[in-house]
Amino acid sequence: MSDVKKFMYLNRRAPYGTIYAWESLEVVLIGAAFDQEVSLMFIDDGVYQLVKGSDTSESDMKNFTPTYRTLGDYGVRHMYVDKESLEARGLTTDDLIEVEWEDWETEESVDNIVEAVDAGQIAELLAESDVVFSF
Amino acid sequence: MPIEVDGKVLETDEEGYLANINDWVPGVADVMAKEDGLELTDEHWDIINFLREYYEEYQIAPAVRVLTKAVGKKLGKDKGNSKYLYGLFPYGPGKQACRYAGLPKPTGCV
Amino acid sequence: MADLYTVNKSPFEKNSLADAIKFSTDGAAILLIEDGVYGATKGTAVESLVTGASGKKFYALKADVKARGIAEDRLIDGVELVDYAGFVDLVEATDKVQAWL
Numbered sequence: 001m002s003d004v005k006k007f008m009y010l011n012r013r014a015p016y017g018t019i020y021a022w023e024s025l026e027v028v029l030i031g032a033a034f035d036q037e038v039s040l041m042f043i044d045d046g047v048y049q050l051v052k053g054s055d056t057s058e059s060d061m062k063n064f065t066p067t068y069r070t071l072g073d074y075g076v077r078h079m080y081v082d083k084e085s086l087e088a089r090g091l092t093t094d095d096l097i098e099v100e101w102e103d104w105e106t107e108e109s110v111d112n113i114v115e116a117v118d119a120g121q122i123a124e125l126l127a128e129s130d131v132v133f134s135f
Numbered sequence: 136m137p138i139e140v141d142g143k144v145l146e147t148d149e150e151g152y153l154a155n156i157n158d159w160v161p162g163v164a165d166v167m168a169k170e171d172g173l174e175l176t177d178e179h180w181d182i183i184n185f186l187r188e189y190y191e192e193y194q195i196a197p198a199v200r201v202l203t204k205a206v207g208k209k210l211g212k213d214k215g216n217s218k219y220l221y222g223l224f225p226y227g228p229g230k231q232a233c234r235y236a237g238l239p240k241p242t243g244c245v
Numbered sequence: 246m247a248d249l250y251t252v253n254k255s256p257f258e259k260n261s262l263a264d265a266i267k268f269s270t271d272g273a274a275i276l277l278i279e280d281g282v283y284g285a286t287k288g289t290a291v292e293s294l295v296t297g298a299s300g301k302k303f304y305a306l307k308a309d310v311k312a313r314g315i316a317e318d319r320l321i322d323g324v325e326l327v328d329y330a331g332f333v334d335l336v337e338a339t340d341k342v343q344a345w346l
Contacts, residue, residue: 017280090288
């Protein structure tokens with residue numbers, strides 16, 4: 001019997017201004033070793049975490065926006081983004097980074113696992129998760 | 136312990152990783168390997184260069200699991216296994232190869 | 246001369262920007278820093294905070310704007326980008342600094 005659990009990481013904070021986004025990302029990277037079904041959810045200011053074009057050369061911060069793009073390699077299958085949060089911020093999925101996923105054995109692949117979803121879908125996705133980690 | 140490469144003294148942290156990734160030159164890997172009693176071959180360099188490209192793109196050092204899979208994909212299935220990588224880097228491909236490549240210790244690597 | 250008001254919180258998370266605007270005098274300089282710079286972006290649900298404020302001049306710190314991937318053409322018209330030296334100039338040109346956190 002498989003005891004794979006569905007893990008959901010819920011991100012609602014902007015990157016860089018506080019440590020939450022980076023902490024969440026680090027936990028996802030470390031947790032990837034445990035072979036669970038991992039999804040990420042971005043709501044409210046959390047959608048800013050996926051905005052591309054970040055340049056921290058003038059600030060004393062590590063630019064970790066590119067790091068999200070390797071999450072497919074760490075076994076993350078879904079990265080959901082709240083449509084309403086995007087709209088409220090004048091953003092569309094075109095403003096977001098793309099994350100590729102590939103099964104290295106079967107070579108099955110998905111070009112971009114970042115997906116905009118509505119509130120109803122979000123409620124269901126959270127409800128069907130075994131564990132929800134909030135950041 | 137600082138190391139000396141091409142006449143320059145470079146800072147490292149307490150575990151021997153470069154303090155500043157921008158200090159890296161190929162000589163860093165040679166000097167570190169020599170201290171470990173290791174002679175770097177093209178096979179070692181394939182991995183070191185791969186790590187540097189990965190870091191350039193994603194801004195982190197990959198977990199060993201990710202490194203193994205990615206190496207298999209890029210350099211051939213026969214190289215994409217931990218036996219091959221540990222053969223090259225006996226102290227652990229994550230730790231040792233990342234150190235030679237001037238990268239920080241991989242996240243989650245103890 | 247009026248004061249310099251700094252705002253470092255996202256307008257979607259806290260009402261720091263709304264309050265800084267509400268409780269500042271005419272001629273105020275309002276500088277958006279850290280997550281506060283999101284308040285300077287166009288096309289958002291809260292852009293009227295800035296576009297509707299009269300008698301205030303808005304600035305955004307360039308390093309924080311760039312770190313957040315905000316292109317200059319996404320900034321609300323009239324918001325002036327300043328670097329750290331410009332920040333210092335603002336401090337010198339105003340009576341004092343009020344930090345709205």
